[in-house]
Amino acid sequence: MNSNCPLPVNNFDSVTMAHGGGGKLTDRLIHDLFIKELDNSWLRKAHDGAVLEMNGRIAFSTDSFVVNPLFFPGGNIGDLAVNGTVNDLVCCGAVPEYLSLGLIIEEGLKMDDLRLIIVAIRDAAIRANVKIVTGDTKVVEKGKGDKIFINTSGVGTILQGINICPERCTPGDAIIITGNVADHGIAILSSRKGLSFESSIKSDTAPLNGLADAIFEVTKDVHMLRDPTRGGVSSALNEICASSGCGIMLDEKEIPVSDEVKGACEIMGFDPLYIANEGKLLIILPDKYALDVLNAIRKDPLGKDAAVIGHVTEGPPVVKLKTVIGSTRIVDMISGEQLPRIC
Amino acid sequence: MIYSGRFRKHKRIIKFLALKYIDEYRDINIINALATSIRDVVKHPWNIMEICGGQTHSIMKYGLNEFLPGQVNLVHGPGCPVCVTPLEKIDKALAIARMKDVIMVSYGDMLRVPGTESDLLLEKSKGCDVRMVYSPLDAVNIASDNPSKKVVFFAIGFETTAPINALSIIKAKNLKLDNYFVLCSQVLVPPAIKMILELEGSSIQGFLAPGHVCAITGYNDYVSLAEKFHVPFVVTGFEPADILTGILALVKQLENGRYEVENEYKRVVSKEGNPNALKIINDVFEVTDQEWRGIGTIPESGLRISSKYSAFDVEKHFNTGITGSRESDICIAGKILQGSCKPTDCKAFGRECIPEHPLGAPMVSLEGACSAYYRYQ
Numbered sequence: 001m002n003s004n005c006p007l008p009v010n011n012f013d014s015v016t017m018a019h020g021g022g023g024k025l026t027d028r029l030i031h032d033l034f035i036k037e038l039d040n041s042w043l044r045k046a047h048d049g050a051v052l053e054m055n056g057r058i059a060f061s062t063d064s065f066v067v068n069p070l071f072f073p074g075g076n077i078g079d080l081a082v083n084g085t086v087n088d089l090v091c092c093g094a095v096p097e098y099l100s101l102g103l104i105i106e107e108g109l110k111m112d113d114l115r116l117i118i119v120a121i122r123d124a125a126i127r128a129n130v131k132i133v134t135g136d137t138k139v140v141e142k143g144k145g146d147k148i149f150i151n152t153s154g155v156g157t158i159l160q161g162i163n164i165c166p167e168r169c170t171p172g173d174a175i176i177i178t179g180n181v182a183d184h185g186i187a188i189l190s191s192r193k194g195l196s197f198e199s200s201i202k203s204d205t206a207p208l209n210g211l212a213d214a215i216f217e218v219t220k221d222v223h224m225l226r227d228p229t230r231g232g233v234s235s236a237l238n239e240i241c242a243s244s245g246c247g248i249m250l251d252e253k254e255i256p257v258s259d260e261v262k263g264a265c266e267i268m269g270f271d272p273l274y275i276a277n278e279g280k281l282l283i284i285l286p287d288k289y290a291l292d293v294l295n296a297i298r299k300d301p302l303g304k305d306a307a308v309i310g311h312v313t314e315g316p317p318v319v320k321l322k323t324v325i326g327s328t329r330i331v332d333m334i335s336g337e338q339l340p341r342i343c
Numbered sequence: 344m345i346y347s348g349r350f351r352k353h354k355r356i357i358k359f360l361a362l363k364y365i366d367e368y369r370d371i372n373i374i375n376a377l378a379t380s381i382r383d384v385v386k387h388p389w390n391i392m393e394i395c396g397g398q399t400h401s402i403m404k405y406g407l408n409e410f411l412p413g414q415v416n417l418v419h420g421p422g423c424p425v426c427v428t429p430l431e432k433i434d435k436a437l438a439i440a441r442m443k444d445v446i447m448v449s450y451g452d453m454l455r456v457p458g459t460e461s462d463l464l465l466e467k468s469k470g471c472d473v474r475m476v477y478s479p480l481d482a483v484n485i486a487s488d489n490p491s492k493k494v495v496f497f498a499i500g501f502e503t504t505a506p507i508n509a510l511s512i513i514k515a516k517n518l519k520l521d522n523y524f525v526l527c528s529q530v531l532v533p534p535a536i537k538m539i540l541e542l543e544g545s546s547i548q549g550f551l552a553p554g555h556v557c558a559i560t561g562y563n564d565y566v567s568l569a570e571k572f573h574v575p576f577v578v579t580g581f582e583p584a585d586i587l588t589g590i591l592a593l594v595k596q597l598e599n600g601r602y603e604v605e606n607e608y609k610r611v612v613s614k615e616g617n618p619n620a621l622k623i624i625n626d627v628f629e630v631t632d633q634e635w636r637g638i639g640t641i642p643e644s645g646l647r648i649s650s651k652y653s654a655f656d657v658e659k660h661f662n663t664g665i666t667g668s669r670e671s672d673i674c675i676a677g678k679i680l681q682g683s684c685k686p687t688d689c690k691a692f693g694r695e696c697i698p699e700h701p702l703g704a705p706m707v708s709l710e711g712a713c714s715a716y717y718r719y720q
Contacts, residue, residue: 262365266365269709323404323405323406324369324371325369325370325371325405325410325583326371326374326375327406327407327409327410328406328409329719329720330718330719332719335697335698335699
């Protein structure tokens with residue numbers, strides 16, 4: 001990340017109410033930081049909105065980002081905000097193209113932190129090959145926010161021949177995960193005050209359009225894509241069951257979890273299936289394509305640990321898991337937040 | 344599992360190294376061999392209680408009942424720390440959390456357990472300063488960082504949490520903190536087993552003794568219980584192979600008419616326990632009669648802060664005016680915790696009482712029997 005360019009608005013160490021007041025300071029913040037870092041022809045026009053040329057079926061998605069801490073091993077809220085919306089578009093079968101960026105900043109946010117976040121947004125947008133074409137900034141009084149909240153919305157064109165929706169899930173379909181689960185959630189936890197533990201676990205935040213391209217090169221007959229973020233693999237699959245009416249049977253021994261995450265989960269009493277990911281795809285597709293898709297995505301570093309973790313079954317719409325010892329249990333949707341166990 | 348814990352100033356560090364020594368205890372071949380042995384040995388029907396909620400959770404999570412012959416009936420015991428924390432203590436915690444300049448701190452699970460009218464997470468959403476920690480030593484750090492606030496740690500649990508909860512008080516004393524207080528609800532396992540065995544019509548014939556509790560206390564207390572009540576105990580761990588090994592050893596004893604205490608968790612437990620942990624417990628706490636939620640008061644079944652450390656005792660410094668909180672009429676948690684009912688016997692189970700709206704504590708904690716049944720069955 002290149003962030004060595006000092007900011008002229010740095011006469012201020014931190015963001016003030018005046019930076020959101022619509023006057024000179026707002027203008028300087030927009031030009032000297034946002035437009036400078038995220039530069040493109042749409043932003044340079046400094047218009048009320050962006051006018052886009054697009055054809056065909058368009059996917060449109062929005063996501064808001066509130067994360068504590070803002071900076072965590074493997075990324076920050078800026079990466080997340082870009083990758084999150086990019087991945088939502090990917091899961092619609094779209095090629096992500098344009099994003100909006102809405103910032104709600106709490107007065108007092110360190111200007112250096114804001115700059116690091118914007119630089120992360122710039123780098124993530126370049127990596128995902130998307131343009132930030134419009135944006136908005138508001139500043140709220142101290143105590144009325146939590147440093148910074150970010151909303152991104154995005155649009156992308158859906159590729160010809162692609163039709164992704166849960167209703168297409170069919171008994172016998174294979175379920176692939178593109179890598180180790182639970183890295184993001186555990187990385188966040190490892191850096192959270194009061195629960196801090198030393199680990200080398202990093203967030204997996206990443207744009208997944210490259211992986212999607214690799215999948216579609218093998219087959220466009222993909223029934224479902226989902227990025228298992230909040231609530232983890234379990235929530236994503238339970239939602240798919242509910243929408244499709246199908247059941248799902250997972251094979252616990254095939255679910256990839258890194259040793260370190262497994263260790264953290266054992267001690268805290270967490271189930272990795274309920275923990276957030278920010279750079280993984282769940283792919284549901286006819287079993288006959290599973291091996292070829294697996295081989296294709298394993299060539300990408302983001303998919304090197306990909307595995308077939310289960311299959312779609314006839315209803316009832318319940319996620320079940322064949323445990324490592326051969327028994328079967330239900331994988332229910334999580335109720336609230338997972339909390340560390342007591343002993 | 345290998346991990347090393349060490350403390351740095353104001354920050355608790357656990358270093359997770361590669362996970363080891365777990366997969367062997369989840370090996371399908373070992374599990375099947377143990378299941379076959381149990382089937383070979385068992386001749387009669389037996390009611391076996393696993394004391395610890397961690398064991399209950401493991402049994403449900405791994406579907407261990409699928410491996411057991413019909414003669415082995417597993418009954419779930421009272422060993423879920425949040426489940427047995429009395430309602431009155433929770434109501435006190437809620438009242439204190441609402442007080443000015445208080446930071447209420449507890450373990451994760453405890454924050455969701457319903458009091459009479461609220462729970463700590465709900466109070467947090469209303470603006471109270473309620474924080475979750477993994478270790479009470481972090482609560483001491485919060486007190487050290489916030490000298491103008493009163494930091495109250497809601498210290499609950501069995502003999503497993505007692506040493507670290509005690510250590511937090513010693514640490515606060517060493518740091519000369521006058522703003523760290525402990526609301527104590529520590530319970531002890533052997534008196535609860537005694538109470539269960541003395542219940543009229545008690546059907547429990549053998550116990551899987553709680554491995555982690557015994558890691559602290561050793562298992563001498565269980566030897567006297569075995570002799571007095573003629574019931575066998577097997578000190579048992581928490582992995583699927585641990586639990587089936589414990590059941591196998593217990594069934595062998597029962598079929599042979601023996602009532603001894605065996606240790607099948609030797610990699611963690613010694614007969615005498617952990618002398619350093621026991622020393623800290625005995626320094627900070629003293630034994631007291633204790634109320635168990637849903638069960639009632641069991642003589643000498645709890646720990647309270649000794650007078651030597653009364654400066655840190657919530658009961659001496661906060662007047663909440665709360666006495667005699669009353670349980671929901673519907674919830675049968677008490678009968679479940681005593682092993683006389685299963686969660687599915689409760690008419691509210693899965694209906695009015697679900698994890699999102701728990702009527703009783705066993706639906707809250709991962710270690711609660713109702714939660715384990717609801718999640719995995």
